[in-house]
Amino acid sequence: MIKINNYLGSIEISEEYLSNLIGKVVSECFGVKGMVSSTTSQKIKNFISKTDVQNKGVNIKNINDKLTVNVHIEVSYGVNVSAIVKSIISKVRYVVEDITGFAVQKVDVYVDKISV
Numbered sequence: 001m002i003k004i005n006n007y008l009g010s011i012e013i014s015e016e017y018l019s020n021l022i023g024k025v026v027s028e029c030f031g032v033k034g035m036v037s038s039t040t041s042q043k044i045k046n047f048i049s050k051t052d053v054q055n056k057g058v059n060i061k062n063i064n065d066k067l068t069v070n071v072h073i074e075v076s077y078g079v080n081v082s083a084i085v086k087s088i089i090s091k092v093r094y095v096v097e098d099i100t101g102f103a104v105q106k107v108d109v110y111v112d113k114i115s116v
Contacts, residue, residue, distance in 0.1 A: 001013070002014070002018060002062050004062070004065045004101075004102050005065055006065075006101075011101065013102075018096070018100065019055035019058040020055045021095065022055075022071065022095075023035055025092055025095050026057075026073060026088055026091075026092065029087055029088050030079075030084065030087070031075050031076050031079040031080075031081075031084040032073050032074070032076075032084065032088070033074045033075060033076050033113075033115055034073070035057035035071075035073060036057045036072040036073060036112040036113055057071060057072035057112075058070070058071055059071075063105065065103070066102075066103045066104070066105035067096065067102050067103065068104075068107075068108075069096070069104060069107045069108070070108045070110065071107065071108070071109050071110065072110045072112050073088070073109060073111055073112065073113075074111075074112060074114070075113070075115075076114075076115065076116075077114050077115060077116045081111055081114075085109045089107045092104070092107050093107055
């Protein structure tokens with residue numbers, strides 16, 4: 001659970017919901033072919049389920065009531081990687097802050113794979 005305190009009280013949202021939300025937002029961006037597993041537990045979970053899980057490649061940390069999001073992606077060959085990364089950063093920040101009300105301190109996008 002991710003817990004954030006504000007002037008009205010505290011808000012708790014499950015980390016799985018938030019990472020699924022972020023994974024869906026990133027997967028819908030232009031040029032993104034898919035998400036790439038970033039941790040061993042994600043790789044095992046993906047292998048066991050034999051399906052593409054939505055939160056694959058998303059890591060979230062709560063530091064001083066602000067979120068830090070790490071996203072690992074695979075992009076299509078020939079697209080402008082810089083433009084895709086900027087788009088992902090702004091879209092993830094907007095959607096998370098709009099839907100949850102949590103402040104996003106930083107979004108890091110790692111391009112792990114480029115495929116045809």
